Amino acid sequence: MRLLLLEDTIELGEVIDNQMTDEGHAVDWVQTIGQAKAALASTEYDLILLDLMLPDGHGIDLLKALRHSGDSTAVIILTAKDQISDRIKGLNAGADDYLVKPFDLSELSARVGAVARRYAGNPNPTIKLADLTVDLNNHQVTRAGGEIQLTAREWALLEAFLQRPGMLLSKVQLEDHLYAFGAEIESNTIEVYVSRLRKKLGKELIETVRGLGYRMKTS
Amino acid sequence: MRLLLLEDTIELGEVIDNQMTDEGHAVDWVQTIGQAKAALASTEYDLILLDLMLPDGHGIDLLKALRHSGDSTAVIILTAKDQISDRIKGLNAGADDYLVKPFDLSELSARVGAVARRYAGNPNPTIKLADLTVDLNNHQVTRAGGEIQLTAREWALLEAFLQRPGMLLSKVQLEDHLYAFGAEIESNTIEVYVSRLRKKLGKELIETVRGLGYRMKTS
DNA sequence: TAAGTATTTTCAGCTTGCTGTCAGGATAGC
DNA sequence: GCTATCCTGACAGCAAGCTGAAAATACTTA
Incomplete structure (x- = not known):
């Protein structure tokens, strides 16, 4: 499965990148909304992992723009604990799921796996x-x-x-x-x-x- | 199956209306509790899709009134609300299921289908x-x-x-x-x-x- | 509204069993 | 045989989970 990871924290980004790569997904990791837009323009993704607080804007805006343009790529939001209202906004804006930082990698894997299965039509691998x-x-x-x-x-x-x-x-x-x-x-x-x-x-x-x-x- | 859809958001209402109609159900779509009461007074429904936050009141109140009057029509709650007790109140008030917005249409179809089967083939699942x-x-x-x-x-x-x-x-x-x-x-x-x-x-x-x-x- | 009841949430102490480490024995390769 | 490497039983410490009970909250009834 092809993932776009939008996460500006180097540390966390690397960990997720590695984990997802390990699990057999192709990961493109970008750190700004600008880069994400460029990536999305050139590539078709199956899933986007979206951090909300980013140096050049708010992830929700990207998500909204995406949905507005008719793109229905699955999106999982990664948010900090104190940004509850962001979660709700995110879900309203068309996110498929969310995770609150800090999260277990296993939890992330499970959610990503769920999306992967949903798309592959394989309920129980x-x-x-x-x-x-x-x-x-x-x-x-x-x-x-x-x-x-x-x-x-x-x-x-x-x-x-x-x-x-x-x-x-x-x-x-x-x-x-x-x-x-x-x-x-x-x-x-x-x-x-x-x-x-x-x-x-x-x-x-x-x-x-x-x-x-x-x-x-x-x- | 005859559905009553109570949803004040035009956008979402239309989508659900179309989808349910496509699936062969007869849908009456109303946007206020007042209209819903009128519809319920005149027509027998198999299922009610109920939004909670409505311009003229709270969906729970309608549900309570309904159950209080002995009506056991199936109810699926559609809620975007983040209040802790909404879901519990809903289930206590006699809802059959709930969906948190935003939801997949396929998810909604599945739930509606489940209710349909529950009521059609099996009176006491x-x-x-x-x-x-x-x-x-x-x-x-x-x-x-x-x-x-x-x-x-x-x-x-x-x-x-x-x-x-x-x-x-x-x-x-x-x-x-x-x-x-x-x-x-x-x-x-x-x-x-x-x-x-x-x-x-x-x-x-x-x-x-x-x-x-x-x-x-x-x- | 107030009193009474039921439910939910939190907390603290307890239990369970997983984890990482070590030590001594086993094994493979030379 | 000798050495490096690996295997595995044992164990202390710790973290996860369990549960009784109290506090907080919600609901009901008069």
């Missing part, structure tokens, strides 16, 4: 892997009918593997996926979680590549 | 869930014959789960369902209501997904 069924939407994993309970971290790890099927992933890459930027991990946490995941999913799925990282078998 | 019977019309839950009394909030929460059976719902999503946009909840209200619902319905129905939200078992 699942991945089948060996005898496992992974419900990406509900964070549910089942094997032979039985449900496997995963903790948040275990799920995040599985997700990392599923996003790049069959690829070799270094511990650093996995850490980057599990821990939002800046987190310092000084122990063998990844090893521990790989171990826990294997125990729950079945050992043969995740293979160790000594000195390099891990790889999940695709079939 | 119920969902069976474990040993529970949930009567969607009357907002009643029974178990082994005994009736379980739910308060407005408790019902709203149950409803959120029933509308998306088996899906993982975050606390934020549940808040959005219980509290119209704009309400800020700063405590563990959702946890409290989950706790109360569990106590009334039976603990095993709602499962906690730590760090992510809750999920209601479907069977």
Whole structure:
């Protein structure tokens, strides 16, 4: 899915950019309304993530202009907590959803996923892997009918593997996926979680590549 | 199906009118409570689409008057209002469903269709869930014959789960369902209501997904 | 309006179970 | 065998969630 991210905070913008890219979306990240207009003029997007307070104007105005011109691209608004009335204005102006900062990346993923599904017409995406069924939407994993309970971290790890099927992933890459930027991990946490995941999913799925990282078998 | 649409915004009214007419319903569109009363006095409707903020009064009052006079016509509330209690008042006053503006027309169609089916084929639609019977019309839950009394909030929460059976719902999503946009909840209200619902319905129905939200078992 | 009742919201203490770390053992490669 | 790397059981600390109860609010009835 093709996303336009309009967010002037470098820090937050980068995080969202990375996350969305990780999830397989094509992200164009711009930081001003001017740039956004240029991007929108030249490209067709499936979803716009819209910050409201921007250096060269207010996001609502962009949204209004967009809707006025007959553009019905899905829009999710990102607003600060103290701008409640903005949310209402945003929804009135034709936004599809909103998120209040600070938000969990997982929450953002869920909303974006919901929009993606709405557009793809696929209500409940699942991945089948060996005898496992992974419900990406509900964070549910089942094997032979039985449900496997995963903790948040275990799920995040599985997700990392599923996003790049069959690829070799270094511990650093996995850490980057599990821990939002800046987190310092000084122990063998990844090893521990790989171990826990294997125990729950079945050992043969995740293979160790000594000195390099891990790889999940695709079939 | 014969609909009464009470909506004072010309723009929105026209859109809904057209859409519903397209879908084969007979639509009477009025713009004030006065006109609505006149229409209701002379005609039998299957469904009322009710805006709340109206030039000559509040939609809730009409709904209350209607129910007080023993009229059980289905009502779907259309509200852009951000007042916390509107939704609750609406449901308490006997609304069947609600939609927060702006909404997708497809969403509206779906709700209207649901009401249509509810009234056409099935005079008393119920969902069976474990040993529970949930009567969607009357907002009643029974178990082994005994009736379980739910308060407005408790019902709203149950409803959120029933509308998306088996899906993982975050606390934020549940808040959005219980509290119209704009309400800020700063405590563990959702946890409290989950706790109360569990106590009334039976603990095993709602499962906690730590760090992510809750999920209601479907069977 | 005021009193009485019901519901909602908040708070605080408690429980649960996840997380990150470590240590000691296992394994692979040389 | 030796070493680097990886695996995994155990555990303390912590954060998320649960729940009883009080405070605040809404609703009802006289």
